[in-house]
Amino acid sequence: MGDEVLRVEDLAVYYETMKGTVRAVDGVSFSVRRGEIVGLAGESGSGKTTTAMAIIRLLPENGRIVRGRILLGDLDVASLPEEEMRRVRWNRVSMVFQGAMNALNPVLRVGEQIGEVLVEKKGLSKREAWERVKELFRLVGIDPSRAWDYPHEFSGGMRQRAMIAMAIALNPDLVIADEPVTALDVVVQSRILDLLRDLRDKLGISVLMITHDLSVIAETCDRTAIMYAGKIVEYGDTEVVFARSLHPYTRALIAAFPSITGERRNFEPIRGDPPNMLEVPPGCPFHPRCPSRFEPCDRREPELVEAEPGHWVACHLTGGG
Amino acid sequence: MSGRGAVRRRVLVRRLRNFWSLYSSSRLGVFGLAVILFYTALAALAPLLAPYDPDEFVGRPLDSPSWEHPLGTDQMGRDLLSRLIVGTRVSLVVGLAASAMAVVIGSVIGLVSGYFGGILDTVLMRITDIFIQLPTLPLMLIFVAILGKGIFNIVLVIAILGWTATARMVRSQTLSLKERPFVEAARAVGAGDLQILAVHIAPNVVPLIFANATISVVNAILSESFLSFLGFGDPRMPSWGMLLYYARMAGATVNGFWWFIVPPGVAIMMLALGFACMNYSLDQILNPRLRKR
Amino acid sequence: MREYVLRRAASSLVTFLLIIVLNFFIFRIMPGDPARAVVGDVRMKPEIREILVRKFGLDKPIWVQFLYYLDRLAHGDLGYSFQYPGTPVTDLILGRRMVNTFLLMGTSIIISLVIGMALGVVAAWKRGSKLDVGILTFSLVTYSIPTFWMGIMIILLLGFYGKLIPLGGTVTPGVASEGPVQYWLDYLHHMIGPTITLVLSFLGYYFLIMRNTLLDVFTEDYMLTARAKGLRDRTILFKHAMRNALLPMISVIALEVIYLFSGATATETVFSWHGLGLLVYESVLRSDLPVLQGLFIFIAISVLVANLLADITYALVDPRIRYG
Numbered sequence: 047m048g049d050e051v052l053r054v055e056d057l058a059v060y061y062e063t064m065k066g067t068v069r070a071v072d073g074v075s076f077s078v079r080r081g082e083i084v085g086l087a088g089e090s091g092s093g094k095t096t097t098a099m100a101i102i103r104l105l106p107e108n109g110r111i112v113r114g115r116i117l118l119g120d121l122d123v124a125s126l127p128e129e130e131m132r133r134v135r136w137n138r139v140s141m142v143f144q145g146a147m148n149a150l151n152p153v154l155r156v157g158e159q160i161g162e163v164l165v166e167k168k169g170l171s172k173r174e175a176w177e178r179v180k181e182l183f184r185l186v187g188i189d190p191s192r193a194w195d196y197p198h199e200f201s202g203g204m205r206q207r208a209m210i211a212m213a214i215a216l217n218p219d220l221v222i223a224d225e226p227v228t229a230l231d232v233v234v235q236s237r238i239l240d241l242l243r244d245l246r247d248k249l250g251i252s253v254l255m256i257t258h259d260l261s262v263i264a265e266t267c268d269r270t271a272i273m274y275a276g277k278i279v280e281y282g283d284t285e286v287v288f289a290r291s292l293h294p295y296t297r298a299l300i301a302a303f304p305s306i307t308g309e310r311r312n313f314e315p316i317r318g319d320p321p322n323m324l325e326v327p328p329g330c331p332f333h334p335r336c337p338s339r340f341e342p343c344d345r346r347e348p349e350l351v352e353a354e355p356g357h358w359v360a361c362h363l364t365g366g367g
Numbered sequence: 368m369s370g371r372g373a374v375r376r377r378v379l380v381r382r383l384r385n386f387w388s389l390y391s392s393s394r395l396g397v398f399g400l401a402v403i404l405f406y407t408a409l410a411a412l413a414p415l416l417a418p419y420d421p422d423e424f425v426g427r428p429l430d431s432p433s434w435e436h437p438l439g440t441d442q443m444g445r446d447l448l449s450r451l452i453v454g455t456r457v458s459l460v461v462g463l464a465a466s467a468m469a470v471v472i473g474s475v476i477g478l479v480s481g482y483f484g485g486i487l488d489t490v491l492m493r494i495t496d497i498f499i500q501l502p503t504l505p506l507m508l509i510f511v512a513i514l515g516k517g518i519f520n521i522v523l524v525i526a527i528l529g530w531t532a533t534a535r536m537v538r539s540q541t542l543s544l545k546e547r548p549f550v551e552a553a554r555a556v557g558a559g560d561l562q563i564l565a566v567h568i569a570p571n572v573v574p575l576i577f578a579n580a581t582i583s584v585v586n587a588i589l590s591e592s593f594l595s596f597l598g599f600g601d602p603r604m605p606s607w608g609m610l611l612y613y614a615r616m617a618g619a620t621v622n623g624f625w626w627f628i629v630p631p632g633v634a635i636m637m638l639a640l641g642f643a644c645m646n647y648s649l650d651q652i653l654n655p656r657l658r659k660r
Numbered sequence: 661m662r663e664y665v666l667r668r669a670a671s672s673l674v675t676f677l678l679i680i681v682l683n684f685f686i687f688r689i690m691p692g693d694p695a696r697a698v699v700g701d702v703r704m705k706p707e708i709r710e711i712l713v714r715k716f717g718l719d720k721p722i723w724v725q726f727l728y729y730l731d732r733l734a735h736g737d738l739g740y741s742f743q744y745p746g747t748p749v750t751d752l753i754l755g756r757r758m759v760n761t762f763l764l765m766g767t768s769i770i771i772s773l774v775i776g777m778a779l780g781v782v783a784a785w786k787r788g789s790k791l792d793v794g795i796l797t798f799s800l801v802t803y804s805i806p807t808f809w810m811g812i813m814i815i816l817l818l819g820f821y822g823k824l825i826p827l828g829g830t831v832t833p834g835v836a837s838e839g840p841v842q843y844w845l846d847y848l849h850h851m852i853g854p855t856i857t858l859v860l861s862f863l864g865y866y867f868l869i870m871r872n873t874l875l876d877v878f879t880e881d882y883m884l885t886a887r888a889k890g891l892r893d894r895t896i897l898f899k900h901a902m903r904n905a906l907l908p909m910i911s912v913i914a915l916e917v918i919y920l921f922s923g924a925t926a927t928e929t930v931f932s933w934h935g936l937g938l939l940v941y942e943s944v945l946r947s948d949l950p951v952l953q954g955l956f957i958f959i960a961i962s963v964l965v966a967n968l969l970a971d972i973t974y975a976l977v978d979p980r981i982r983y984g
Contacts, residue, residue, distance in 0.1 A: 102888055135890030143885060151882040153903045153979055162899075163889050196979040212889075395800075497678055500963050502921035505940045509952050512944040513687065589806045593926055596808055597941060611809065620815045621827050628816060632809035639804035647800065 057114035085267035093276040140213040150197035157193030182211040203234035275331035282357035396648030402641030417449035439626040457606035462588035465525035473530035477537025581646035607631040739950035749954035761935030768858035780870025799864025811930035828932040914970030
């Protein structure tokens with residue numbers, strides 16, 4: 047599709063650890079279209095953050111992209127030399143880090159931290175950059191006079207707004223938001239999510255939303271991919287995935303988040319623990335925790351198949367494989 | 368009870384084996400251990416290895432190195448190689464004794480301060496702060512002036528001024544251990560303070576105390592050598608520092624008696640380096656802040 | 661900010677008072693006759709002894725003696741030196757010797773700081789490289805060398821064999837008559853050896869601290885942000901990392917003043933550099949207790965002041981405290 051800003055094809059990222067190779071991401075494919083918000087959901091350790099870090103190419107030293115392509119437009123960044131990648135960062139793909147993170151430099155003024163990318167990567171003068179910073183502040187709903195403040199003078203929500211202002215400063219094709227509202231209180235959460243949707247409507251930005259929180263996905267994302275043990279197990283329009291989920295893991299996830307539908311169903315945490323990524327179970331990785339596993343599940347791995355147009359699932363129940 | 372003891376022993380053995388595999392993979396650590404073992408052997412076998420009686424006048428005074436006296440002789444014609452070898456004992460024992468004393472003082476203060484907290488903690492930490500802020504060497508000299516010369520006083524002075532870092536470290540570790548579930552569990556079943564300190568907290572602090580002790584040995588060895596160099600040691604127990612004291616008396620620097628100056632200094636440096644290397648790799652393994660990197 | 665500085669100053673004041681108390685009692689726990697401790701030689705004439713006993717209140721209970729001591733201290737009276745009879749301790753400490761020590765310490769601290777920090781930055785940036793391991797080994801080795809022996813070796817190599825530096829002392833006797841320029845050149849010439857010794861023994865420490873602080877900073881979340889922004893290495897290192905790493909360095913430098921006094925003591929005794937460190941040694945040899953007592957207080961106060969200054973600088977530089 048021509049208007050895809052990101053297309054990930056068969057991506058695999060492995061970590062070499064003292065105890066062995068961790069296949070954190072193993073054969074993941076999805077895409078983000080212009081002006082679309084796509085969610086990547088899963089428990090911690092499912093490989094969603096690794097996928098994000100692979101796209102912006104900031105994997106830890108022991109992590110390596112072993113296979114696959116990451117297309118930003120026509121450019122495959124999976125194999126781009128570091129120096130060229132440096133130019134791609136923020137110009138074409140930017141990132142909003144976790145709200146709980148100390149992502150802003152404590153000793154630099156917030157405006158300075160946003161302005162520096164405009165000066166260094168766009169060649170703006172300090173003065174022009176400052177004007178643009180104020181404009182960005184207005185856009186994300188912070189009083190422009192606060193640009194001169196230090197991060198510790200901002201509330202958690204404001205810091206996250208500033209992070210978003212920073213992320214859209216260079217009009218990138220794609221903004222990756224990694225748990226952008228985690229650790230914020232609920233009211234602030236929904237305001238930040240509103241802001242992201244607003245910006246998408248106004249500026250047409252595209253967002254890849256990484257989160258463990260399905261309510262965030264339900265509230266913002268057009269399409270959703272559910273990850274488990276380094277693989278995508280279900281993928282499609284958010285409404286379809288939620289209303290007609292096919293994978294038992296997706297259903298279990300949804301059941302674990304009663305707030306999505308607002309009903310007081312007896313919500314039930316998923317049984318068992320996320321898999322040990324050093325020894326992923328054979329066959330379908332979810333089978334030890336799956337309530338509806340049957341004969342082939344522990345031997346053969348299900349493939350991702352299109353169950354209905356635009357709705358993909360990897361499960362033997364749906365005839366995958 | 369015996370079953371629990373066996374389990375505990377097995378856990379300990381596994382931990383030690385795990386630790387050793389980490390430690391032996393560090394080149395600096397292995398080097399440090401080798402140096403320390405070498406010196407320990409040297410100290411143990413000193414009388415057998417020394418070619419001459421270190422206190423006898425066996426040659427001409429201030430002879431440069433020869434086949435007869437590989438490291439030359441001092442101003443009284445004593446064999447310097449023999450004195451160097453025998454000096455290993457004094458330097459090693461004084462260094463270990465002084466740092467052991469310092470570490471014991473520091474550990475007790477740290478444990479008590481961290482575990483009991485309150486006013487006791489405030490007072491002890493205030494005292495620790497003062498001691499940390501006092502420069503060691505000039506103070507050691509002042510203490511030696513007050514207490515008098517002699518090897519035991521040197522040990523005492525080094526210990527009195529060397530316990531602070533251990534106290535700080537043990538205190539912070541105790542503070543965090545105190546809040547752990549297993550300590551609360553022990554308290555819930557009615558264990559007393561002393562029992563909790565001895566059974567649950569102290570064993571968990573020991574690895575860090577040990578790492579700290581290695582750097583404390585370095586400081587003790589260096590301090591001892593300086594105090595002995597200034598002539599505050601015991602002439603009947605010549606350490607390496609004392610050899611340098613005699614060198615100074617003989618005007619070795621201004622007369623170019625290099626064989627009198629270089630070997631004792633290298634001996635001190637290598638022993639200190641051995642412990643410093645050991646400390647470095649222990650720190651890499653045991654210090655939680657460095658471990659995650 | 662104001663509150664922070666006041667709190668730190670108050671804490672320093674408490675420490676200062678405790679040091680004054682400590683100073684009194686340390687010199688009282690000495691074995692033997694307390695009169696000898698304070699008055700000195702037992703062979704002293706009885707009438708002078710009598711005067712001194714009255715002055716120090718030695719015939720009174722210890723807490724009265726303590727009040728006498730505080731009173732004298734408040735008047736800046738630290739007594740008279742035994743080894744230089746008739747010289748007040750304050751004159752001995754606060755005169756030329758203090759200047760000599762501070763010049764030596766100041767020069768060494770600046771040189772070792774600049775070199776150590778530069779090496780630390782390079783090593784941290786190229787962590788694990790040959791260069792990093794090389795400097796790391798070098799600093800472990802210099803840490804293990806006794807400072808006094810390093811001084812002896814430098815005298816032997818540069819002074820005795822190389823004939824590049826004098827074998828000791830602060831100035832060549834009689835050089836003052838040749839004019840001030842000659843005098844200061846001679847002074848600087850004498851300072852080379854002790855300075856090299858101190859720089860070598862402190863370089864490794866600064867290097868290690870700088871390297872490890874930077875490595876710590878590199879793991880911070882905002883460094884990931886800086887890299888994600890695709891900034892130049894130079895910007896990431898000097899703007900984002902260095903500014904954060906320099907803050908802890910300020911405290912390190914202040915703490916280092918403590919070790920510097922130790923280093924200066926070792927260096928001065930070896931090079932016969934007429935400073936406070938040499939004075940400590942000479943006073944110990946001659947049991948000059950009033951001078952030792954004065955030095956104890958002086959050194960303690962210097963360290964306190966250095967730490968307080970560091971805390972204030974820290975507060976001025978760190979926005980979290982400045983606007984906290």
